[in-house]
Amino acid sequence: MSLSTTKTAAPPKSAPHEHDSSKAARSNLGLVRPDHTTGWKDWLTTVDHKKIGAMYAIFSLAFLIVGGVEALAIRAQLAFAENNLVSAETYNQLFTMHGTTMVFLAVMPLSSAFFNFLVPLQIGARDVAFPRLNAFSLWTFVAGAIVINLSWIFQAANAFGWFTPIDGRTDIVPSAGWFGYAPLTGDQYSGIGTDFWIFGLQVLGIASVAASLNFIVTIINFRAPGLKMMRLPVFIWMTLITSFLIIFAFPPITVALGELMFDRVFGANFFRVDQGGQPILWQHLFWVFGHPEVYILILPAMGIVSEILPVFSRKPLFGYSLIVFSGAVIGFLGFAVWSHHMFTTGLGKVATAAFSLLTMAIAVPTGVKIFNWIGTLWGGRIKFSVPMVFSLGFIWMFMMGGFSGIMHSAAPADAQQQDSYFVVAHFHYVLIGGSILSLLAGIYFWLPKMVGKMWYGKLGYWVSATVVVGLNVTFFPMHFLGMIGMPRRTHTYLEGTGWQPMNLVCTVGAFILAVGIFLFLWDLIRTIRKGPPAGDDPWDGRTLEWTIPSPPPSYNFARTPIVHSRDPLWAHKHGKASLRIGSVEPDPHGIHMPSQSWFPLLASAGFFVLGLSMALKQAGVPFCGYIAIAGLGITVLGIYLWALEGPGGFHVHPEETNS
Amino acid sequence: MSHAHDTTAPLEHVPTGLDNKKLMMWLFLASDCMFFGTLITTHLVYRKIYENVGVDPIHIFDIELTTASSFILLMSSLFMALAVSAIHKGSIKSFRWNLVGVIIFGSLFLAGQVYEFNHFVTHAGLTISSGTFGSTFYVMTGTHGVHVALGLLWLVSWLCYSFSPRFNAHQHAIDIETAGLYWHFVDIVWIVIFTAVYLIEYV
Ligand code: HEM
Ligand SMILES: [Cu+2]
Numbered sequence: 001m002s003l004s005t006t007k008t009a010a011p012p013k014s015a016p017h018e019h020d021s022s023k024a025a026r027s028n029l030g031l032v033r034p035d036h037t038t039g040w041k042d043w044l045t046t047v048d049h050k051k052i053g054a055m056y057a058i059f060s061l062a063f064l065i066v067g068g069v070e071a072l073a074i075r076a077q078l079a080f081a082e083n084n085l086v087s088a089e090t091y092n093q094l095f096t097m098h099g100t101t102m103v104f105l106a107v108m109p110l111s112s113a114f115f116n117f118l119v120p121l122q123i124g125a126r127d128v129a130f131p132r133l134n135a136f137s138l139w140t141f142v143a144g145a146i147v148i149n150l151s152w153i154f155q156a157a158n159a160f161g162w163f164t165p166i167d168g169r170t171d172i173v174p175s176a177g178w179f180g181y182a183p184l185t186g187d188q189y190s191g192i193g194t195d196f197w198i199f200g201l202q203v204l205g206i207a208s209v210a211a212s213l214n215f216i217v218t219i220i221n222f223r224a225p226g227l228k229m230m231r232l233p234v235f236i237w238m239t240l241i242t243s244f245l246i247i248f249a250f251p252p253i254t255v256a257l258g259e260l261m262f263d264r265v266f267g268a269n270f271f272r273v274d275q276g277g278q279p280i281l282w283q284h285l286f287w288v289f290g291h292p293e294v295y296i297l298i299l300p301a302m303g304i305v306s307e308i309l310p311v312f313s314r315k316p317l318f319g320y321s322l323i324v325f326s327g328a329v330i331g332f333l334g335f336a337v338w339s340h341h342m343f344t345t346g347l348g349k350v351a352t353a354a355f356s357l358l359t360m361a362i363a364v365p366t367g368v369k370i371f372n373w374i375g376t377l378w379g380g381r382i383k384f385s386v387p388m389v390f391s392l393g394f395i396w397m398f399m400m401g402g403f404s405g406i407m408h409s410a411a412p413a414d415a416q417q418q419d420s421y422f423v424v425a426h427f428h429y430v431l432i433g434g435s436i437l438s439l440l441a442g443i444y445f446w447l448p449k450m451v452g453k454m455w456y457g458k459l460g461y462w463v464s465a466t467v468v469v470g471l472n473v474t475f476f477p478m479h480f481l482g483m484i485g486m487p488r489r490t491h492t493y494l495e496g497t498g499w500q501p502m503n504l505v506c507t508v509g510a511f512i513l514a515v516g517i518f519l520f521l522w523d524l525i526r527t528i529r530k531g532p533p534a535g536d537d538p539w540d541g542r543t544l545e546w547t548i549p550s551p552p553p554s555y556n557f558a559r560t561p562i563v564h565s566r567d568p569l570w571a572h573k574h575g576k577a578s579l580r581i582g583s584v585e586p587d588p589h590g591i592h593m594p595s596q597s598w599f600p601l602l603a604s605a606g607f608f609v610l611g612l613s614m615a616l617k618q619a620g621v622p623f624c625g626y627i628a629i630a631g632l633g634i635t636v637l638g639i640y641l642w643a644l645e646g647p648g649g650f651h652v653h654p655e656e657t658n659s
Numbered sequence: 660m661s662h663a664h665d666t667t668a669p670l671e672h673v674p675t676g677l678d679n680k681k682l683m684m685w686l687f688l689a690s691d692c693m694f695f696g697t698l699i700t701t702h703l704v705y706r707k708i709y710e711n712v713g714v715d716p717i718h719i720f721d722i723e724l725t726t727a728s729s730f731i732l733l734m735s736s737l738f739m740a741l742a743v744s745a746i747h748k749g750s751i752k753s754f755r756w757n758l759v760g761v762i763i764f765g766s767l768f769l770a771g772q773v774y775e776f777n778h779f780v781t782h783a784g785l786t787i788s789s790g791t792f793g794s795t796f797y798v799m800t801g802t803h804g805v806h807v808a809l810g811l812l813w814l815v816s817w818l819c820y821s822f823s824p825r826f827n828a829h830q831h832a833i834d835i836e837t838a839g840l841y842w843h844f845v846d847i848v849w850i851v852i853f854t855a856v857y858l859i860e861y862v
Contacts, residue, residue, distance in 0.1 A: 028825065129679045129683070130679070130683070209690060213683050213686050213687060213690075214683075216682075216686055217679050217682050217683050217686070220677070220682065221677065221679055221682065247686060247687075247689065247690040247693075248689070248690060248693050249693075250690070251690055251691070251693035251694035251696075251697060252693060252697045254694065255694060255697040255698055255701070256697075258798070258802075259701065259794075259798065262787065262794065262798055263794075266787055267787060267788045268787045268788065268793075268794035268797075268798065269788060269790060269791050269793070269794045270701070270791065270794050270795075270798075275788070275790055275791065276705070276790050276791045277791055277794075278704075278705075281701065281704065281705075285697060285701075288697075640816075643816075
């Protein structure tokens with residue numbers, strides 16, 4: 001595609017240069033930099049936001065499968081009354097790990113995959129602001145994810161008699177719920193599973209905050225010329241708001257986990273009731289994080305849908321500024337509603353009323369967005385491509401979750417719903433019907449750009465139908481189950497409760513959903529392997545990422561674009577000549593690329609050692625305290641080497657594709 | 660061509676005019692506000708309960724000592740400001756001496772805290788397990804101490820690096836300024852802690 005409006009001579013290609021890409025560059029430390037490597041070394045040392053995004057996606061899909069298997073085990077156990085497929089202890093571990101995995105290891109990193117891949121492409125930048133920090137975020141996420149899930153391996157080792165914690169307790173996998181309510185997580189009531197959970201989550205928190213700082217700086221400082229804030233794609237806005245939510249919401253959970261760690265490891269009394277500790281403090285700190293967290297899970301999804309709907313309605317997003325503004329309002333109000341998770345704890349009348357009202361208020365900007373999406377569809381020439389079908393499914397299913405959310409917001413009603421399956425229905429509609437449907441829509445929409453291959457055949461439609469049917473068959477009956485009194489987190493139930501038939505339906509639905517995900521993975525793999533070439537702009541897109549080749553070259557834009565309007569590519573193709581995308585004169589030196597590095601990986605590896613050995617220290621494994629200190633040392637070493645090697649870099653000379 | 664930053668080659672046009680690293684530090688400090696905010700809130704919430712456990716802070720605290728060490732920490736901020744101003748003027752020598760000042764005063768503060776902790780444990784019998792007061796007190800002030808220690812490590816690293824031939828006052832001024840932001844923030848947090856943990860007991 002030709003985008004050039006300013007004519008320039010091709011840059012001199014033979015100019016000798018200090019960062020000549022032909023010879024191996026050395027860092028300030030005298031070490032050879034891992035530039036121009038291939039294969040696994042390239043993936044381990046890459047600082048390219050596109051590759052990092054791809055790895056986030058791969059890891060999160062892998063954990064989606066892990067979390068999905070846990071969910072199927074839960075549903076299989078609940079299919080029949082008085083079933084004993086898994087023990088009560090295992091059941092607790094399953095729902096705890098299912099929640100933790102899906103929230104922190106599947107949906108969040110899958111959103112992060114989109115942030116990574118799309119932010120620089122949609123704002124016309126070469127990469128994120130701090131490429132090595134970005135690699136560090138990825139590997140630290142992987143480190144935390146592995147720490148938490150290694151608990152399964154140690155549990156298995158325990159079953160074989162190879163590993164026994166010093167206290168003899170066998171709950172080695174976290175089992176106190178994804179919210180880890182005190183005092184259940186205290187050392188009196190739970191074994192080292194909780195330690196795996198604490199240290200894994202702490203490491204994940206570092207990864208999330210580091211990544212978010214990076215994205216905020218990138219979005220604020222790396223926009224292409226002319227890309228004013230109110231011209232940003234809505235996805236970028238939602239990324240920005242989500243990143244702010246992360247940097248403000250993670251500190252409270254970090255402190256809460258830290259306090260819990262001090263209770264368990266050093267004998268502090270934060271949550272010890274007999275010493276004056278207050279379990280309610282945990283609930284406050286957790287939900288001060290937890291409610292913004294649910295918006296961290298949904299805002300990126302809203303951003304994705306806001307990108308897809310205009311493309312396939314072939315008209316601009318209806319009420320752009322209103323959508324952006326309501327996103328920001330959701331971000332602010334998200335910090336003011338946490339106690340709606342605690343209506344039954346006896347907050348007092350005033351607090352309950354206030355949180356009730358605020359919760360109702362937060363539904364307003366959410367509703368505003370839904371109306372704007374409908375407004376976008378209204379009068380559009382709608383094309384029912386697969387991403388569009390998922391997005392339409394999103395609007396509908398997310399809305400159902402929103403309805404039950406509003407039902408929760410009335411405190412007296414919530415007193416009946418709290419801790420029942422009704423709540424389970426609510427958050428699965430918003431999370432699967434909201435986040436997952438929209439993330440799938442995003443994968444169908446952007447995979448062609450990412451890998452340069454186009455989807456083929458009709459399988460995508462089957463995926464959307466199976467997922468939506470599976471979702472409804474699984475979770476719709478749960479509304480009723482909750483209403484007739486079935487509590488959540490229950491290992492089994494009696495014959496006479498009348499809950500049996502609907503539970504069986506739910507279980508069948510869960511397997512339908514699993515088939516949908518399986519079909520999706522199949523479609524994904526066959527497209528990556530055999531899909532036809534996608535071309536630069538397969539969907540008739542509206543934003544900058546569709547102006548460059550698929551897959552994008554390492555440097556993204558051969559020439560930095562100059563933007564004159566919202567939806568720049570749409571204006572370029574169909575608008576006035578004055579709105580065409582311009583381009584900045586290329587630097588005659590070529591495009592500066594950052595060097596690859598081993599040290600972010602090293603620093604993350606230190607966190608892995610630290611997290612794992614702290615958990616094992618609690619199990620009484622000898623020397624683990626020292627190994628933990630060594631882990632911290634590895635991180636510090638990694639950071640020093642990283643600082644001292646210097647960012648380096650080399651230049652590439654893109655083929656001049658512009659005429 | 661020199662690459663001062665661990666960033667992609669900055670576009671000529673930076674919409675905000677804010678340096679990337681400095682912006683990042685501001686954001687991190689915003690996040691850190693929530694961090695300390697949570698810790699201080701925990702302390703203040705539990706403050707109502709600790710009578711039950713028989714800890715009397717006024718008989719434990721040595722307010723003269725803590726006031727003196729607070730003053731020392733404040734003075735370190737003065738040196739930090741002078742160091743930043745010196746590096747911007749390109750005067751490496753003055754930068755180094757002022758940085759040494761920060762490091763000495765920061766270390767004195769930290770030594771004061773170590774002494775205080777030691778004294779509380781051995782003489783006043785206040786440990787991390789002494790009711791909720793012991794827990795919140797040590798975890799909060801300890802977290803602040805760790806912040807100070809990390810800041811010192813960072814500044815000592817810059818002091819050493821300033822002797823390297825690669826050190827360039829013009830190029831690294833922004834890094835020093837960023838470290839300075841962190842240092843001032845840690846100081847300000849101490850003022851809040853000093854008020855909310857120590858002084859509040861005397862009203
Ligand atoms: C219209 C907006 C929403 C409202 C008014 C709302 C309201 C509520 C309320 C009051 C609860 C507490 C119910 C109880 O425990 O008794 C709740 C639970 C929950 N909500 Fe929402 N919600 C909304 C949207 C969302 C979204 C968008 C998500 C995530 C994508 C979400 C995820 C959750 C989760 C995960 C829980 C359960 C947490 C747990 O107890 O483990 N909600 N919601
Ligand atoms: Cu909530």
